[in-house]
Amino acid sequence: MAASDDHHAVLDRQTGPFDTLTAALGGLFVGHCLASVARFSVADALDDTPRTAQELAEVTGANPEALSRVLRLLAAHGVFAASDDRFTHTGASRMLRSDHPQSWRDFVATFGTERTVKQLGYFDYSLQTGLPATNKLNPDGFFAILQSDPEAGRIFDAAMVSKARIQVASVLAAYDFSDCGTIADIGGGQGHLLQAVVDAAERTTGILFDLPPVIERAAEIASDRLTLQAGDFFKDPLPVCDTYMLMDVIHDWDVERATAILAAVRKAAPPHARLLLVESVVPDDPGPDWSKAMDIMMLIHTGGRQRTHSEHESLLQTCGFRLERVVATTSDVSILEAVRA
Ligand SMILES: C[S@@+](CC[C@H](N)C(=O)[O-])C[C@H]1O[C@@H](n2cnc3c(N)ncnc32)[C@H](O)[C@@H]1O
Known part of the structure; x- marks a missing residue:
């Protein structure tokens, strides 16, 4: 075989693996483009005219x-579409509009900001220790940063909404809250889930529990059927209720802290109470899944x-709850329904 044939043979053999690596690494830049375009409100600037x-x-x-180069990359991934030298919306780019009923704009916009990039700069620290990179910026952790910086807190609250x-x-489509x-x-957070539940199920009432600055920012949702209670679930008693709902809360914590939160719920919960964890369930399937990216976040x-079915089940069991059923939804979260064991 001539030297150049040999060279091509090596390249051919490497095409698959090389493509895999470039696609994976390229994702980093796709994400940055997405977040930056959200911050620049590009989707809002584009209507139905190319x-x-x-x-x-x-x-x-x-x-x-x-912008033309950023949109070319995004369009290659289905966010906006490019035709000649003009751009139009796709379903995905429309979700970056502020007026979309399921707008992801404020969430996407928080990625790749100065603070998040600073955190990512300590990625290797997380890989080496298993501890959050945030510790390098504030040893008291992520939520302490949000509590001490009202602007960061407001941005995070909006991102969660x-x-x-x-x-x-x-x-709401998957679960009957009427009883x-x-x-x-x-x-x-800002009570977005609770408000929607209480609106949809007229016999229910709600108590929103979160840290004091978050509750202060949520003040305007208070009504005769929705009350607000400021507190720290690691220190303060939780309200006595029929149902406890925690969406994307347990996933914020390691097993020790997650156990402490669920133990606090168990302590407050009357015998008939039901617990609804609204969380991702990491699939056993080894393929790509958003929950695996969120897990790194x-x-x-x-x-x-992010936890698998058996990790959720054993955490609940440790805290005196029995997992009764898992209700899948059309989004990334499932509803894990549990009762006191
Ligand atoms: C990831 S956010 C989820 C917000 C909302 N449940 C959602 O899914 O959109 C976690 C929430 O836990 C609250 N939180 C964090 N530490 C807390 C504590 N010690 N006591 C009470 N709430 C806390 C945060 O303020 C934040 O609103």
């Missing part, structure tokens, strides 16, 4: 040439984790 990057740049303040839109709709009585949403940000 627009050039120049036109979109004029409205958003981006550099036209840079945005993240949860599609989840809230899917949870849930008084429902405590523990770590319920938890590792870096909070030291938490």
